[in-house]
Amino acid sequence: MSLAVAFRHAFPGLDLDIAFEAPVGVTALFGPSGCGKTTTINAIAGLLRPDSGRIALDGRVLFDRTTNLPPQDRRIGYVFQDARLFPHMTVAQNLRYPSRWRRGAARDFDRIVEMLALGPLLSRRPATLSGGERQRTAIGRALLSDPALLVMDEPLAALDEARKAEIMPWLERLRDEIRLPMLFVSHAVPEILRLATTVVLIQQGNVRGAGALPDILADPAMAPELGAREAGALISCRVEAREPDGMLKVATAAGPMLLQGADLSPGKSLRLRVLAHEVILSRDPPVGLSALNILPATVTRISGGLVQLALADERMLAQVTPRSVETLDLRPGTQCFAIIKSVSVLPS
Numbered sequence: 001m002s003l004a005v006a007f008r009h010a011f012p013g014l015d016l017d018i019a020f021e022a023p024v025g026v027t028a029l030f031g032p033s034g035c036g037k038t039t040t041i042n043a044i045a046g047l048l049r050p051d052s053g054r055i056a057l058d059g060r061v062l063f064d065r066t067t068n069l070p071p072q073d074r075r076i077g078y079v080f081q082d083a084r085l086f087p088h089m090t091v092a093q094n095l096r097y098p099s100r101w102r103r104g105a106a107r108d109f110d111r112i113v114e115m116l117a118l119g120p121l122l123s124r125r126p127a128t129l130s131g132g133e134r135q136r137t138a139i140g141r142a143l144l145s146d147p148a149l150l151v152m153d154e155p156l157a158a159l160d161e162a163r164k165a166e167i168m169p170w171l172e173r174l175r176d177e178i179r180l181p182m183l184f185v186s187h188a189v190p191e192i193l194r195l196a197t198t199v200v201l202i203q204q205g206n207v208r209g210a211g212a213l214p215d216i217l218a219d220p221a222m223a224p225e226l227g228a229r230e231a232g233a234l235i236s237c238r239v240e241a242r243e244p245d246g247m248l249k250v251a252t253a254a255g256p257m258l259l260q261g262a263d264l265s266p267g268k269s270l271r272l273r274v275l276a277h278e279v280i281l282s283r284d285p286p287v288g289l290s291a292l293n294i295l296p297a298t299v300t301r302i303s304g305g306l307v308q309l310a311l312a313d314e315r316m317l318a319q320v321t322p323r324s325v326e327t328l329d330l331r332p333g334t335q336c337f338a339i340i341k342s343v344s345v346l347p348s
């Protein structure tokens with residue numbers, strides 16, 4: 001199951017040339033305001049007819065030279081920034097609305113109500129719900145239309161931080177339990193770090209980069225698109241043991257690491273966020289340092305003040321000055337040590 005998108009479209013001020021694939025999981029469309037994210041979504045949903053191209057969902061052509069399916073025949077569930085529920089209907093009636101003509105809808109209804117914990121809300125009207133509850137209802141309604149693709153256009157943008165935190169676990173559950181490609185338009189790097197499996201970076205109507213989230217994060221050429229402060233890698237690990245001093249020992253492909261303060265039990269899988277400005281490089285094994293996490297690494301790329309490192313199967317970024325690159329004589333293939341000052345833990 002996947003979505004394949006390739007289209008061109010010319011607006012007076014912007015030529016769009018967009019191509020990417022969205023597999024099962026959450027594909028984040030990320031880019032500055034006006035880069036073409038909504039236009040891309042509209043082309044996929046059938047709300048805009050591109051000048052040329054081909055858009056196919058599970059091999060089913062939605063748009064090409066001879067085909068242009070109307071939106072209602074595309075099997076796309078749409079979740080907007082504002083939930084757009086019918087105000088005069090209860091939550092149950094809103095949820096049932098798209099499935100009125102569909103077989104098997106009753107079975108799906110119970111499953112989706114359970115998954116999104118909508119049971120206690122079923123008899124309420126939208127005006128009495130919180131923003132997060134409204135969005136959960138909108139997601140449930142979109143899923144009950146039996147979509148082959150779920151499109152979420154900045155679904156958290158209208159929510160305050162507390163409501164965002166409330167709905168995030170439901171979006172994660174959706175990602176992990178529903179085997180669908182999902183497009184997620186967002187400006188917010190923290191949302192993308194938590195939710196996305198695939199990232200498509202769009203700039204001025206063009207795809208600047210697309211790929212699995214860890215690969216995009218560890219690509220020095222992509223760092224400027226995400227914002228310099230956000231440059232850094234995402235590393236998978238498993239909790240091994242709680243040390244006598246309370247520190248947590250975790251196993252990564254690059255070697256063991258120690259974390260402070262995380263309240264997690266052995267066996268749990270985690271993702272560690274290692275920001276480029278928290279990594280220092282040394283050519284020799286460092287001694288007498290307070291940093292606990294020092295891992296052997298090989299330089300793979302240097303670009304724009306960022307050094308990409310290979311640590312076994314993992315990639316990491318270190319922010320260094322041109323002077324340090326010269327002094328340490330760093331180049332692809334250089335063996336060195338990555339001294340990691342701090343990491344943050346993301347739920348896996």
Ligand SMILES: Nc1ncnc2c1ncn2[C@@H]1O[C@H](COP(=O)(O)OP(=O)(O)OP(=O)(O)O)[C@@H](O)[C@H]1O
Binds near residue numbers: 013031033036040
């Ligand atoms: N109907 C239209 N007619 C002419 N130009 C348009 C039209 N729709 C969009 N554009 C142009 O395409 C550009 C991209 O618009 P789009 O809404 O896709 O951007 P976006 O990345 O979704 O932005 P934002 O994050 O602000 O929502 C706009 O800046 C605008 O110049």
